[in-house]
Amino acid sequence: MSDRAPGDEPPAGGPDQSDCTTTEGVEPAPRRVRRTLISLGVLGLVAALVIGGGLWLISNRYGSNVDRVGDVFAALEDDARPAAASPVDQPETAADPVTFLLVGSDTRAEIAPGELPDARSDAIMLARFTGDRERVQVVSIPRDSWVDVPGHGRNKVNAAYALGGPTLLVQTIEQLTGVRIDHYAAIDFAGLIQVTDDLGGVDVEVSETTSNGPYTFTAGLNHLNGDQARWYVGQRYDLPGGDFDRVKRQQNYLRAMFTKLFSQEVFTSPGKLDATLLAVTDAVAVDDALGNGDLLSLAYSLRDLTPADVAFFTAPVLGTGTEGAASVVYLDQTTGERMWGYLRTDSLGQNAEEFTDEALQDVPR
Template sequence: MLVLLGLGAGWYVTNRYAGNLERTDAFGGLDEAARPAAPTEAASGAAPLTFLVVGSDTRAEVAPGELPDGRSDVMMLVRVTGERRHAQVVSLPRDSWVSVPGVGMAKLNAAYAYGGPGLLIETVETLTGVRIDHYAAIDFAGFVQMTDALGGVDVEVAETTTSGPYTYTAGANHLDGQEALQYVRQRHGLPGGDFDRVQRQQQYLRSVFTSLSQQNVLRDMGALDSFLLALTDAMVVDETLSASALLDLTYEFRSLRPDGLTFLTAPVAGTGREGAQSVVYLQQDRAEELWGYLRNDSLQAHAAEFGLDTLPAVPN
């Protein structure tokens, strides 16, 4: 009876949440022979997993031969270690000047506009030599719903700034969905411009993880249901993330905690212009070191070598 109840609960969960997700054939057009090698299994028996997480202006499905309507504003490589207790989140500046296969040199976020998830994955794999296992995209409208379902997020603001109708005062701020969206998208009026925006995106992500683990969301089935429905409704994932695969990953990641997350940004050499475009130049030698650590699953031990900017603490 207990086994049957467990199977029934598993079926309900996977169909209610995983069935709520949209899926895209993100890897279908890639040349498998040209892709980076898959990582080897760790001593724990599990290979590390790498996700490309994208926040974009649109999550609409893209028909073959058509371009998506929007560009990807947020791009993060999330590497979960083989022992599943740590993850490194590496932000890729959207204006990074990179080689886009079949296009030439362009901004990184243009890869999504030119060829959707497939070309963005190919571009990031070409840049890093890191094989991407899964793709997940969230649209900004869904971002608002997800944040509100969580009851908002808490962030620490270094100095008072204003963006649109919202003012973020220095110190602790509790943000609802619309406020959080404007917060992570603001770059004008920030001392570091787009680099400060990247740090805000990382800060938001850590605040979400902290809220899930420290507040009552995981014990409040109603709140948890609302959050998971909002999250899955906002996302598009690759087709390999089936309902059963998602259930397996949820179990595997049960030991991952906020203090097991390390946030970094791809090393930057500086900014400049390419024609009429303002671009970011990556520091190639340092970036290659970082990609190498990712490839051999040792970035956790070497993260401090990259001059980590400590994120502000999540307010209590």
């Protein structure tokens, strides 16, 4: 049993690896208790906005509650980026697919103009809404993945955020996957804990009994309040897959919250609905190109989406190792290119059987 605070563990693939993120030319940030941040942003936000769309038509109460991140895409040269989406077998009446980069980050200090952020992106996900708006694929990229960071050589993928903020992280993920990112969303973990409590807790299935901090998560169904959820998603010790199992727990928790947001209980309780909408939107920041009207339009286009239409994957991995003092994750480029190719053409869902090892199982550890 671990008495560490959630997220206060080495971010490696296995339980005994170190917590050194290499950022060439930048001193590693002082070690401190880190919150594990769950990339619920767009999915949680969209779910909330779909539920509350009618309210938003009357007022700007919720849309104005969403913070904006400025100039995420302004410095990116369009001709150097991946081509726009080219989905296969899509009706002419379908909308364009939309891809979000979801990032949960632990920002340690206020950033002066021109300075690099002293922060890590602790959860990184691509969320792809298909052109027909009938499916969503969410792919987690392990934060210790050893990749090319444009202008900085090989490094952990989360070092891109520390070296160049959201813009460099977008550029790094686009270069890695060949998937064009349309929007960026940053998530505040403390706000999501409040969402969990406003929802009255969420239910997650656990395959094996484990303990972390003050809580034991028993095999079977567990009803988690906000603080319990924080420890559940923060655990990596005593899990065979270490940080990989933590990624699965992030996805499992996201799935549970998404399901609860669509529950009849939320629909029929105006007070709970209002508190949940305010908490969700307060926990989210999106790029400044996504205005309130754009958010509402996207939410409306997803009005028929259900939790069963959302599929979760993790980028294919070869294994773990070390680069200097850093523990890293090596991605499987061959299998990964198949996955990214399907994602680019909106066909990952139809080919999910090729990625059973990477898909989120019904009951993860």
